[in-house]
Amino acid sequence: MSKLPLSFYRRPDPVQVARDLLGKHVYSCLDGQLTGGRVVETEAYSHEGDDSMQLHLKRRGTHGLALHEPGGRAYLYQVYNRHTLFNISTNAADKPDTVLIRAIEPLVGLEIMTARRGGIPSDSSRLTAGPGLLTQALGITPALTGTDLQDSLLWLEDAGETIAESDVLASSRVGLTYAGETAATLPWRFRLKNNRWTSPAK
Template identity: 80%
Template sequence: MSTLPPAFYRRPDPVQIARELLGKHVYSCLDGQLTGGRIVETEAYSHEGDDSMQLHLKRRGTHGRALHESGGRAYLYQVYNRHTLFNISTNAAEKPDTVLIRAVEPLVGLDVMAARRGGLAPDSPKLTAGPGLFTQAFGITPALSGTDLQGPVLWLTDEGDTIADADIVASPRVGLAYAGETAATLPWRFRIKDSKWTSPVK
């Protein structure tokens, strides 16, 4: 097991990074409670040719700062004043791209996750099968935006689980009608085929 190095995130193609993150593992350690799981769904976002990124690039302050640093930091924000989304900054500081982790297969700290999710059964797909569900289960909040993914709080690892192209489903990203037809139809959402832990198809 090895922590993904900064060079993994600082490559210029967020689509490739989003595909390669499938099968990698993500961990949080908050208040001494370790949680972890295998990434089964991602979405890529680019600063070029992707109008859905424009709103994010206008963000300032603590939450948006991670977008304007070299790749390998958590970019966290809330939607609907409720759900935290865990994005990873990629590329160079002057070329801000991101990858959203949409869902994970829970593997470590199942009891902790279940308690954070209101007492759900550890084998319930509702535990982590969606971007807001996953972050709640892992205890991730916008207060952690900007966290270096090389540290002891949030990190990702390669545990040798490579996903074959034939087992990856590519489709348009979720909820981007506001960004125009081009952004809404880019096939930059990636899922592991037949995983019960991916978020519902829309």
């Protein structure tokens, strides 16, 4: 397998990038510990026509810098002072779009991920079936925001898997009622159908 090239992330349509990330593999290698899994759920966010992005674009300090770099960097921040969310910057530097990785199917470093998740068994969907759960399992924290996804700390690879449209469920994104009806109803959440590792959020 090879790392996804920067051209994959720098395409102008974050919705297509989010869809195409299904079936790709994501890895972290922190303190010599390799962990990773197959992406089974994503959400797209756009700087145009998507009011939910406006709060992100107002972020100051280091956490928001990745939004203003060309696509292919990790954009990481915490919610509820607890959960780290793993977003990937896409598009061009002056067109800040992102894709949120919402769930992965764990494949590599299962014992490490189990330990990071407080002993949750590796065959339990609670290990990585949610955006805050998968970052904990992969050891990802906001300190890694801005990481180049061509680096050796955090990256994605193409496993050669082709996902048929009939195997993809598109629906509205999670928890965006604050951003208005338009943003809340955009069908920009993508999941693999009948995959038990997708998040239970509705």
